[in-house]
Amino acid sequence: MGQQLGIVAVIDIAAAVEANSLQNHIWLVDNGGWEGSTGEGTGTLASAIDVTDAAQAGPPTLNWLPIGVGTLPITVPQTFFLYEDDRTTLTHAPLPAKHPQRFPVRIRNVLGDEVNIKHAERSPTGAEAATALSGKNIHDPGRARFLRGAVSRVAQADDQDVIYYPDPAIYRIGGEAVEQGVIFPAQYGSPELFSDGLYWSATVNPNIQGAFRYTMWITLFYSRRDKRGVVTDHSVTLPHDAWLAISKGGVRSGFLDDTLAIIPVV
Amino acid sequence: MPPVNILITVDSITALSTGALTENIYLTDDNPYSQDKGTGHLKTNCVRGQTITWKALAVDVQSPAVIADIAFVDDIGVTIESGVDPAPERYVKPRWLTWSGIIPYRLNPGIYHYRLAIQVASGKRSTMFTTSPALIVAA
Numbered sequence: 001m002g003q004q005l006g007i008v009a010v011i012d013i014a015a016a017v018e019a020n021s022l023q024n025h026i027w028l029v030d031n032g033g034w035e036g037s038t039g040e041g042t043g044t045l046a047s048a049i050d051v052t053d054a055a056q057a058g059p060p061t062l063n064w065l066p067i068g069v070g071t072l073p074i075t076v077p078q079t080f081f082l083y084e085d086d087r088t089t090l091t092h093a094p095l096p097a098k099h100p101q102r103f104p105v106r107i108r109n110v111l112g113d114e115v116n117i118k119h120a121e122r123s124p125t126g127a128e129a130a131t132a133l134s135g136k137n138i139h140d141p142g143r144a145r146f147l148r149g150a151v152s153r154v155a156q157a158d159d160q161d162v163i164y165y166p167d168p169a170i171y172r173i174g175g176e177a178v179e180q181g182v183i184f185p186a187q188y189g190s191p192e193l194f195s196d197g198l199y200w201s202a203t204v205n206p207n208i209q210g211a212f213r214y215t216m217w218i219t220l221f222y223s224r225r226d227k228r229g230v231v232t233d234h235s236v237t238l239p240h241d242a243w244l245a246i247s248k249g250g251v252r253s254g255f256l257d258d259t260l261a262i263i264p265v266v
Numbered sequence: 267m268p269p270v271n272i273l274i275t276v277d278s279i280t281a282l283s284t285g286a287l288t289e290n291i292y293l294t295d296d297n298p299y300s301q302d303k304g305t306g307h308l309k310t311n312c313v314r315g316q317t318i319t320w321k322a323l324a325v326d327v328q329s330p331a332v333i334a335d336i337a338f339v340d341d342i343g344v345t346i347e348s349g350v351d352p353a354p355e356r357y358v359k360p361r362w363l364t365w366s367g368i369i370p371y372r373l374n375p376g377i378y379h380y381r382l383a384i385q386v387a388s389g390k391r392s393t394m395f396t397t398s399p400a401l402i403v404a405a
Contacts, residue, residue, distance in 0.1 A: 003330050
């Protein structure tokens, strides 16, 4: 198997949604520092890939992992999902009170509407139920789930609240490197729950060397609650560029001979 | 005469943590007469003129391990040891190397231990060695 390169994209989702740009709100890191990757921890990552051993080991594989700054750890204890006691606990005040903004939102993402944090569900009635959103799950999820008060670009006049969901998702990977056949990205399924079991991965073509740009299209999610209390879900898909620097060295024998060597046994 | 392939499986993370390859490295080969397969002290059975190929594989695919060096040690009173290589900077970038060679035709039959150096990522403590594996050259 070829080298597995992980490319982690950490995103400040609220800031990126408000700025309508990932610029300055995304930080990229990979595990290719050994090969000479540059820009680690910044928004301009150039991942170095050495394909010298691709003929023996197979082509390298890239794996993109988008993470929100506010995302709970990927390895959340299983008790989180399994035990009724925990769910009951979560419906009481202490946890949301400690983490009024992030925590309830995250619970809702994980468990859907099975956990109601503070308030009972309220079904829209009358004029609300007749909106275009009828039948699209517009139950009021309760006030505690909302980030309140801040001035927001995406909020409309009289909106009560806007929240930003902490899990980003890669929508597409394209750009020069894909168009020129340098990488072959695709979305794959896995049992991993926190990205709905989907992740992006690509195989690197070991026959092409050079520096190539690629574009990640990353979708960020947020919700608005308007003046009538109706919740609508929104998303914005933003592009961000990164680079691959693919190089190749000459294969030669470790026994310091360019032909099949006699092993230097003492 | 078919070549002998030696596969070195490395638990990179534990090796880095403990600073030694002992118990963190598993060698095997495709010669049915070799001894201690699946351990760190594989004794590969081979004959003079036979081609031997070494290849390393990391258990954790995200922490690739490569062979930095294979050097035969004087087998008179060899001590089996493992630890962090004292001077890893003397090796060239090991990813570019293949490790394959022929057993010398005039070699005396016997057991020949070799010093195997494995590198995981880079840095002062990235390269670890062991002297436990060996070749047994048959008469």
